[in-house]
Amino acid sequence: MCARNPGTSLDLEWVSKSRVNTQAVLKRAQQIQSFRLPKKQWQAAWLLRAVTCIDLTTLSGDDTPSNVQRLCLKALQPIRSDLLQDMDMHHAGITTAAVCVYPSRVSDAVKTLKAANSSLPVASVATGFPAGQTPLQTRLEEVRLAVADGAAEIDIVINRTLALTGQWQALYEELVQFRTACGNAHMKSILAIGELGTFTNVYKASLVSMMAGSDFIKTSTGKEAVNATIPVAVVMSRAIRDYYIRTGYKIGFKPAGGSARSPWFGWCW
Numbered sequence: 001m002c003a004r005n006p007g008t009s010l011d012l013e014w015v016s017k018s019r020v021n022t023q024a025v026l027k028r029a030q031q032i033q034s035f036r037l038p039k040k041q042w043q044a045a046w047l048l049r050a051v052t053c054i055d056l057t058t059l060s061g062d063d064t065p066s067n068v069q070r071l072c073l074k075a076l077q078p079i080r081s082d083l084l085q086d087m088d089m090h091h092a093g094i095t096t097a098a099v100c101v102y103p104s105r106v107s108d109a110v111k112t113l114k115a116a117n118s119s120l121p122v123a124s125v126a127t128g129f130p131a132g133q134t135p136l137q138t139r140l141e142e143v144r145l146a147v148a149d150g151a152a153e154i155d156i157v158i159n160r161t162l163a164l165t166g167q168w169q170a171l172y173e174e175l176v177q178f179r180t181a182c183g184n185a186h187m188k189s190i191l192a193i194g195e196l197g198t199f200t201n202v203y204k205a206s207l208v209s210m211m212a213g214s215d216f217i218k219t220s221t222g223k224e225a226v227n228a229t230i231p232v233a234v235v236m237s238r239a240i241r242d243y244y245i246r247t248g249y250k251i252g253f254k255p256a257g258g259s260a261r262s263p264w265f266g267w268c269w
């Protein structure tokens with residue numbers, strides 16, 4: 001288990017001078033899309049691995065304790081037992097990585113997983129998810145309440161107003177406060193890339209989020225018109241690589257974003 005990212009001071013020069021070459025990103029994304037996928041048992045193995053990286057999620061206004069309970073039980077047994085038997089993987093203990101819910105549903109998930117004697121982490125969105133357009137104090141209190149209810153991961157949303165107006169110092173300071181409020185809970189910073197306008201803003205927001213101490217950077221809330229895309233994944237992965245080269249800390253990448261109407265998968269890598 002690598003050491004948790006403590007964050008760094010804000011390197012405003014690095015952020016300000018960063019520029020993304022769009023054509024190069026699009027070319028790299030096309031190359032990736034042309035890669036041949038593994039077949040047969042190798043494909044099955046990769047798909048099983050992918051399932052173990054999923055944050056199984058429900059984020060709807062009609063979420064109830066019972067559908068959160070069903071989500072948790074599905075997270076504990078995401079693959080049909082006959083399929084696992086056929087792959088001789090029925091003893092592997094395949095579960096998803098976590099479940100992800102709204103703050104008000106965290107206690108339901110924690111209660112269900114405790115009753116199942118499971119240590120599966122509960123992730124909670126917070127900080128005014130999905131828009132983040134609420135006062136800072138209420139966004140911070142939302143983090144604290146979710147952690148107090150047992151969330152082991154907090155998926156915060158960045159303040160896109162600050163990112164779009166180039167207020168990187170103010171964004172960094174907000175994110176540092178969220179990281180402090182998270183305490184031992186891991187912080188995933190949702191960039192909401194569909195609302196950041198340019199690849200350069202995605203790269204800069206990635207850097208600022210990691211400098212503020214994020215454990216993961218994540219593409220989307222699943223509520224924007226544009227969510228995870230391969231070009232954006234290239235940009236964010238390169239930001240993660242550049243941050244690692246500079247600091248030695250490995251940050252997780254979570255491509256996310258699906259229909260708001262049904263439990264969807266948030267991937268973690």
Ligand SMILES: O=C[C@H](O)COP(=O)(O)O
Binds near residue numbers: 057221256265267
């Ligand atoms: O941010 C919350 C969810 O992870 C959104 O992504 P999802 O729709 O892929 O679960």
